[in-house]
Amino acid sequence: xxxxxxxxxxxxxxxxxxxxxxxxxxxxxxxxxxxxxxxxxxxxxxxxxxxxxxxxxxxxxxxxxxxxxxxxxxxxxxxxxxxxxxxxxxxxxxxxxxxxxxxxxxxxxxxxxxxxxxxxxxxxxxxxxxxxxxxxxxxxxxxxxxxxxxxxxxxxxxxxxxxxxxxxxxxxxxxxxxxxxxxxxxxxxxxxxxxxxxxxxxxxxxxxxxxxxxxxxxxxxxxxxxxxxxxxxxxxxxxxxxxxxxxxxxxxxxxxxxxxxxxxxxxxxxxxxxxxxxxxxxxxxxxxxxxxxxxxxxxxxxxxxxxxxxxxxxxxxxxxxxxxxxxxxxxxxxxxxxxxxxxxxxxxxx
Amino acid sequence: xxxxxxxxxxxxxxxxxxxxxxxxxxxxxxxxxxxxxxxxxxxxxxxxxxxxxxxxxxxxxxxxxxxxxxxxxxxxxxxxxxxxxxxxxxxxxxxxxxxxxxxxxxxxxxxxxxxxxxxxxxxxxxxxxxxxxxxxxxxxxxxxxxxxxxxxxxxxxxxxxxxxxxxxxxxxxxxxxxxxxxxxxxxxxxxxxxxxxxxxxxxxxxxxxxxxxxxxxxxxxxxxxxxxxxxxxxxxxxxxxxxxxxxxxxxxxxxxxxxxxxxxxxxxxxxxxxxxxxxxxxxxxxxxxxxxxxxxxxxxxxxxxxxxxxxxxxxxxxxxxxxxxxxxxxxxxxxxxxxxxxxxxxxxxxxxxxxxxxxxxxxxxxxxxxxxxxxxxxxxxxxxxxxxxxxxxxxxxxxxxxxxxxxxxxxxxxxxxxxxxxxxxxxxxxxxxxxxxxxxxxxxxxxxxxxxxxxxxxxxxxxxxxxxxxxxxxxxxxxxxxxxxxxxxxxxxxxxxxxxxxxxxxxxxxxxxxxxxxxxxxxxxxxxxxxxxxxxxxxxxxxxxxxxxxxxxxxxxxxxxxxxxxxxxxxxxxxxxxxxxxxxxxxxxxxxxxxxxxxxxxxxxxxxxxxx
Ligand SMILES: Cc1ncc(C[n+]2csc(CCOP(=O)(O)OP(=O)(O)O)c2C)c(N)n1
Ligand code: SF4
Ligand SMILES: [Mg+2]
Numbered sequence: 001x002x003x004x005x006x007x008x009x010x011x012x013x014x015x016x017x018x019x020x021x022x023x024x025x026x027x028x029x030x031x032x033x034x035x036x037x038x039x040x041x042x043x044x045x046x047x048x049x050x051x052x053x054x055x056x057x058x059x060x061x062x063x064x065x066x067x068x069x070x071x072x073x074x075x076x077x078x079x080x081x082x083x084x085x086x087x088x089x090x091x092x093x094x095x096x097x098x099x100x101x102x103x104x105x106x107x108x109x110x111x112x113x114x115x116x117x118x119x120x121x122x123x124x125x126x127x128x129x130x131x132x133x134x135x136x137x138x139x140x141x142x143x144x145x146x147x148x149x150x151x152x153x154x155x156x157x158x159x160x161x162x163x164x165x166x167x168x169x170x171x172x173x174x175x176x177x178x179x180x181x182x183x184x185x186x187x188x189x190x191x192x193x194x195x196x197x198x199x200x201x202x203x204x205x206x207x208x209x210x211x212x213x214x215x216x217x218x219x220x221x222x223x224x225x226x227x228x229x230x231x232x233x234x235x236x237x238x239x240x241x242x243x244x245x246x247x248x249x250x251x252x253x254x255x256x257x258x259x260x261x262x263x264x265x266x267x268x269x270x271x272x273x274x275x276x277x278x279x280x281x282x283x284x285x286x287x288x289x290x291x292x293x294x295x296x297x298x299x300x301x302x303x304x305x306x307x308x309x310x311x312x313x314x315x316x317x318x319x320x321x322x323x324x325x326x327x328x329x330x331x332x333x334x335x336x337x338x339x340x341x342x343x344x345x346x347x348x349x350x
Numbered sequence: 351x352x353x354x355x356x357x358x359x360x361x362x363x364x365x366x367x368x369x370x371x372x373x374x375x376x377x378x379x380x381x382x383x384x385x386x387x388x389x390x391x392x393x394x395x396x397x398x399x400x401x402x403x404x405x406x407x408x409x410x411x412x413x414x415x416x417x418x419x420x421x422x423x424x425x426x427x428x429x430x431x432x433x434x435x436x437x438x439x440x441x442x443x444x445x446x447x448x449x450x451x452x453x454x455x456x457x458x459x460x461x462x463x464x465x466x467x468x469x470x471x472x473x474x475x476x477x478x479x480x481x482x483x484x485x486x487x488x489x490x491x492x493x494x495x496x497x498x499x500x501x502x503x504x505x506x507x508x509x510x511x512x513x514x515x516x517x518x519x520x521x522x523x524x525x526x527x528x529x530x531x532x533x534x535x536x537x538x539x540x541x542x543x544x545x546x547x548x549x550x551x552x553x554x555x556x557x558x559x560x561x562x563x564x565x566x567x568x569x570x571x572x573x574x575x576x577x578x579x580x581x582x583x584x585x586x587x588x589x590x591x592x593x594x595x596x597x598x599x600x601x602x603x604x605x606x607x608x609x610x611x612x613x614x615x616x617x618x619x620x621x622x623x624x625x626x627x628x629x630x631x632x633x634x635x636x637x638x639x640x641x642x643x644x645x646x647x648x649x650x651x652x653x654x655x656x657x658x659x660x661x662x663x664x665x666x667x668x669x670x671x672x673x674x675x676x677x678x679x680x681x682x683x684x685x686x687x688x689x690x691x692x693x694x695x696x697x698x699x700x701x702x703x704x705x706x707x708x709x710x711x712x713x714x715x716x717x718x719x720x721x722x723x724x725x726x727x728x729x730x731x732x733x734x735x736x737x738x739x740x741x742x743x744x745x746x747x748x749x750x751x752x753x754x755x756x757x758x759x760x761x762x763x764x765x766x767x768x769x770x771x772x773x774x775x776x777x778x779x780x781x782x783x784x785x786x787x788x789x790x791x792x793x794x795x796x797x798x799x800x801x802x803x804x805x806x807x808x809x810x811x812x813x814x815x816x817x818x819x820x821x822x823x824x825x826x827x828x829x830x831x832x833x834x835x836x837x838x839x840x841x842x843x844x845x846x847x848x849x850x851x852x853x854x855x856x857x858x859x860x861x862x863x864x865x866x867x868x869x870x871x872x873x874x875x876x877x878x879x880x881x882x883x884x885x886x887x888x889x890x891x892x893x894x895x896x897x898x899x900x901x902x903x904x905x906x907x908x909x910x911x912x913x914x915x916x917x918x919x920x921x922x923x924x925x926x927x928x929x930x931x932x933x934x935x936x937x938x939x940x941x942x943x944x945x946x947x948x949x950x951x952x953x954x955x956x957x958x959x960x961x962x
Pocket of ligand 2: 033037217
């Protein structure tokens, strides 16, 4: 007996608010090791950009050198990207943003790239509050040069070979807060929900966002004795808050308890909600946040969450009083003063 | 004819004494920080306004106050403005160097000295004039604090009287110098007059040096090369500038800041430029490259040590093909000792700056007017060839005062190079970043932010294929390197061509570049006038070398390459480029004094190499 079945309509692919699919945010196939924390971060970036409905063409990806710095090739192929030199991505990002203030600059660095060779440029980037997202994919080692200690490795942690690190770590978050970054937090590549919310908030922020994301290197630093391993993070991660994010374009709202949750309105009107897990913590105080970070070092905790946030400080672009149009494409009629100007200057010199 | 006119003295004065008119160099020896700069500017300007060709060169220490400084003004009726080796009039204000300064003079020179220094007993073949500065300054400057500064204006008065500089021009120059400070102008003018009157009633002229109004500077300007470069960059449409202070380059971005604030604020009251003082030269060039990548006309200015720090990024920019302009205001090597002296000693290190196979376009301005015009050349070349372009000025050009014709308004429209817009991409359907579509080696690029799904490409250093995909394939690498080399070959016919002077038929050729030009011009006249030797002269303006360079060497039996470094750096660069059979024609004349090149040194050296 013949039966007729109506062909089931192929469901329309899911799209975001600008009509793009998550596919449109994907990159090349990763060449990093399977299980590398950096891959998970790339996925979170894709999700956050997709969910926020950021146009990929607006994004400029910038990186230094390292496994982490290679990762921009593995997400968002529709965005321009610049894999620059070791430790000096901040200056390249600064130049790019000055040339085109409409870009959304996303910097990806490593702990070696940032805290050793690049510490000078990192410091000065933080001071300028350049609008950009700066992510450190922090594994405590130089992955790409095969596992030497980096300057974020904790004192007492060991390499696979048994070598012990006896120098104190640089806390990039404490540094960033002290130097003037206006959105500073730490997360973990394995903490999908927290990292995703923090990335979305980062996209909504106008100023320097510095996120240190612990990102285990499965090949060189995931053993017992490492303080940047998956296991160590599982045992020692201490979230300060439960982070959630409500984008400006989302109408449905969930109730929250203002007694336990702080809501911060971002530049674009989105809201970042921090449900306090520590009663007294105040993310708007530099003093308190640095104090709490130092305390965490003493206690051997890996503190995560949004440590510091200031949505009012002027950005570097504001300070320079840049015109609204990107400098890069200003026409000759604007960038070349007229004959009368040259005549005036010449007269002065006669 | 000799370069000095010796004419019998008119009427009164010493019997049989000659007058040397409009041909002298005046050296003021002081300590830095003593405020003599205004006095020297007034002297320079007064001579300039009397129509006499002048140049002013400051020889200063790497120090803020208290070390010896010499300022040399040359006035020359024939228009020679290179440094003159001999000093004719010394103004000895520095006790510490006074003896040496006097001992190094040639016989017949005049010395104006501070009376207590008691220099007149040192030699009997010079003309000495004692000036009691402290006694003269007290009545005109009641405020004791200011006397140290105002004292310098006294020598202006004395010099004016002795050399017969027109007081009206001195007064004008003082008024211009202190244009916004009426009180200071009055005070300084009083000091000038005190010096003048003292000389009039107490000094009897025994030296031959005088000036007389002529008309060789009408319509001309006085400017330093760095300010000229800054103006050039502004009119070339620069939008992003990142810099880190270093002598002798700092005054370039500093002038630029002033000009841009005056003339490049848009109708909305906002800046059409960004100028950032970076944390070091690595960051400065990083910003230039980031901005160039994103489509800005970006630049920095530095000197040798900064160039060294920019080496790594320069390699990246070369391989990744990113435009940017770097001004190298050359000086003598490392930062302690002689960093404030001039040289042309970064030719080789800049030409091949960085790791890997790299070579860069260099431009060599020799005058403020060329600093101005080459600014646009540099930006146009950088964006056309998608590479860094270095403009090789030096301390002498950058920081000293030069006479110049007023700059011509740029007639060439700005060339932004091969940049694809959204509309272009729509028409083409896409692009391959590193593909040689036009056969000139230059690919098409897009700027970040271009609103088209096919606009993006991935920028990285050495390993990429035509589509900017990651590649470690040997053939991709080789093809890419060959294509980048093709750009360099193409550039040979785009860079400024050399200036060739002379009959073209002489046996001897002289090849020089940059500020050496002024000494060469004078030296060629010396060779003609004193030795009856004619020469042809090629002034290089750029690397890679154009066709004319090879031809010039082919046409001459001997080519003297004159340069201000020890290792014959330009000659070495030429030897890499010229036909092997021509190499034996090159000879080197090197100057490494840290002082601007003078004609006499070139003439003497050339003659001794000619065996004469
Ligand atoms: C000037 C310079 N020095 C050294 C290197 C070699 N190098 C490449 S990656 C790297 C370390 C990268 O470590 P990190 O930033 O932590 O990245 P990871 O690989 O761990 O993600 C080093 C030292 C280089 N590329 N450039
Ligand atoms: S070596 Fe480490 S950091 Fe590099 S890709 Fe592998 S796991 Fe990741
Ligand atoms: Mg690392």
